[in-house]
Amino acid sequence: MSSQRPNYLFFLPMLVVLGLYGSAFATFVLTSFYRGTSDGRVDTSDAGLQNYSRFFETPAPAATLADTFLISLLLTIITLVLAYPFAYLLTRTQSSGLRRFLLGAVMVTFLSGGITRAYAWMVVLGNSGLINRSLLALGLDRLPLVHNLTGVVIALVHFLLPFCILTLIGTFQTLPRNLEEASTSLGASRLRTFWTVVVPLTLRGAVGAGVLTLSVAVSAFLFPLLLGGGRVRMMSNHIYELIFINFDIPYAAATALIFLVVTVVAISALTVALGRVVDDRRWGAAR
Amino acid sequence: MIRDFRSFGSAVMALTATVTAFLLLPILVIFYYAAQDGAYFQLVPRGLSWRWFVSAWENERFVAAAINSLVTGLIVTPLSVALAIPTAFVLVRYDLPLKAAVNVLIMSPLLVPGVVSGIAFLTFFGVINLYSGGVRNILAMLCFTFPFAVRAIVANLQGIGPVWEDAAESLGARRWQVWAWVLLPMLRPGMLASAIFVFVETIDNFSITVFLVSRNSMTIPIEVYNYIKDFDDPSVAVVAVVSVLISTALMFAVERLIGLERFLKNS
Numbered sequence: 001m002s003s004q005r006p007n008y009l010f011f012l013p014m015l016v017v018l019g020l021y022g023s024a025f026a027t028f029v030l031t032s033f034y035r036g037t038s039d040g041r042v043d044t045s046d047a048g049l050q051n052y053s054r055f056f057e058t059p060a061p062a063a064t065l066a067d068t069f070l071i072s073l074l075l076t077i078i079t080l081v082l083a084y085p086f087a088y089l090l091t092r093t094q095s096s097g098l099r100r101f102l103l104g105a106v107m108v109t110f111l112s113g114g115i116t117r118a119y120a121w122m123v124v125l126g127n128s129g130l131i132n133r134s135l136l137a138l139g140l141d142r143l144p145l146v147h148n149l150t151g152v153v154i155a156l157v158h159f160l161l162p163f164c165i166l167t168l169i170g171t172f173q174t175l176p177r178n179l180e181e182a183s184t185s186l187g188a189s190r191l192r193t194f195w196t197v198v199v200p201l202t203l204r205g206a207v208g209a210g211v212l213t214l215s216v217a218v219s220a221f222l223f224p225l226l227l228g229g230g231r232v233r234m235m236s237n238h239i240y241e242l243i244f245i246n247f248d249i250p251y252a253a254a255t256a257l258i259f260l261v262v263t264v265v266a267i268s269a270l271t272v273a274l275g276r277v278v279d280d281r282r283w284g285a286a287r
Numbered sequence: 288m289i290r291d292f293r294s295f296g297s298a299v300m301a302l303t304a305t306v307t308a309f310l311l312l313p314i315l316v317i318f319y320y321a322a323q324d325g326a327y328f329q330l331v332p333r334g335l336s337w338r339w340f341v342s343a344w345e346n347e348r349f350v351a352a353a354i355n356s357l358v359t360g361l362i363v364t365p366l367s368v369a370l371a372i373p374t375a376f377v378l379v380r381y382d383l384p385l386k387a388a389v390n391v392l393i394m395s396p397l398l399v400p401g402v403v404s405g406i407a408f409l410t411f412f413g414v415i416n417l418y419s420g421g422v423r424n425i426l427a428m429l430c431f432t433f434p435f436a437v438r439a440i441v442a443n444l445q446g447i448g449p450v451w452e453d454a455a456e457s458l459g460a461r462r463w464q465v466w467a468w469v470l471l472p473m474l475r476p477g478m479l480a481s482a483i484f485v486f487v488e489t490i491d492n493f494s495i496t497v498f499l500v501s502r503n504s505m506t507i508p509i510e511v512y513n514y515i516k517d518f519d520d521p522s523v524a525v526v527a528v529v530s531v532l533i534s535t536a537l538m539f540a541v542e543r544l545i546g547l548e549r550f551l552k553n554s
Contacts, residue, residue, distance in 0.1 A: 010373040010377050010381075013370035013373050014370070014373075014377070014389075014393060017370060017374075017430055018392060021395075021396060021430040023411055024404075024408045024411035024412075024430070027407070027410045028403075028406055042410075082305075082306050082309075085299045086302070086303045086306045089295055089300070089303045090303075092295070100542075102303070102307060103547050103548070104538065105307050105310050106310065107534075108531065109310045109314070111483075111534030112314065112527075112531045112534045113487070113491040114491055114508065115507070115508040115511050115527075116317070116526075116530050116531060117313055119317070119523055120313030120314065120527060123316055123320050123328060123524065124313055128327060129328055130316055130330075133328060133330045134330060137330055158310065162310075170551075190295070191296065215398065219402070219403075221401060221402055221493065221494040222508075225512075226515070235402075236401070236402040239402050239403075239406065240402060240497075243409075243498070249409070249410060249413075253406055256400075257403075260399060260403050263400065
């Protein structure tokens, strides 16, 4: 009975929230066509596409955008490889104690907050942090683990894992357990069951989890800011600098809009493309 | 456990153990760092002490920021959940034209990178001359957390189905009685899940909040960031320990009230 007499008051909350967000967004898009003044204000007297052409004048902004996607792709692959077996074991274990422990570890990490985890990784990876003190104590040399890509990747994989794991748990829960039992009882080995039954049937879910991970990774801001030490800059860091160092709000708005459009287009295209590949694979497997 | 070992194979077990250790390592290290008495990280501490807890407590900036975060969370959470309930009802129970599009629109703040939303709110609040950092952040967090709240309640409402409302109505309940005695009590798990997500996302937000708050409306993440730019001592680890303790407490509360697995299905 989904067609009840609508109570129009029920539409009010969403109109308020969407109206507020929509107004903010409209102002932002408009601002991107104006000119920033040298004192950090917006000159509304002449509008044009100057901020957009400026983005392409030098290769640096586009290169940062490309780097952002490459780093995010790397992060997504690492995260997915680590999250997949973890989520599989979590949903399939017979021991409810083990399941609750693993779920608890994911949830505590997930709820602990970004700044807490970014700071904790600075303590672990820093030049006089846990790892480097241990190396020195063993008579080895320090490893440069912060203010470079290594530190940013390690900490961001840690940040992304809970998103990916929680999504994959949903996928494994919908996969009937008796398919695996049928496979093993017909004589397939554990490994063969995993590769020919579990993986093909959860490929769509894994793609979904990967796309979600990628979209969170692309918008990373705090982790590159703290662990990258200015040397690893992703798009969000670049935009932040345009506002807090250059005080050029209109140019920052134009850059942010380009970033947003590229992100939405790239992620939608990837979702469609991977969805096709997955469907082909499944059809092949069914034959 | 032993039967598990045979059915999963050592590779899956080993990888899971490694990932678990990787997930918990930074949290354990931060507890250790906060409790040792040195001003820098030591492998073997000279001793344990509460001195960094005292120093964090005596840091007026941390205390003020903690109060700001708490107040913001306590204002945004009930507002966001209250606005999400009728919205979820519309999305689940009404026949709407373009329902899929409306849904995408409501979820859109989740897809937009935080920095982009941050700039959007910055430009908008500038145009309407709203300069109070606290109010700016509350409004922005309301928009940002709304999709989380709606999603959790939608999942709950889909699980209930309309039969209970129909039954109540056919037994003569009025609309408000259906809400008060049937729907709202059955929506408690969804409301709890959405409240926790909204609260955590609000007090943890960095990428939007950093564009909006001013000197006297700093929240914990922003104040911690400002602090570690200039100083390096374990009092920040204490702030981190407190936030881990809060999140652990929330998790146990969820486990007791509705169970973690049910919580996940509702979010």
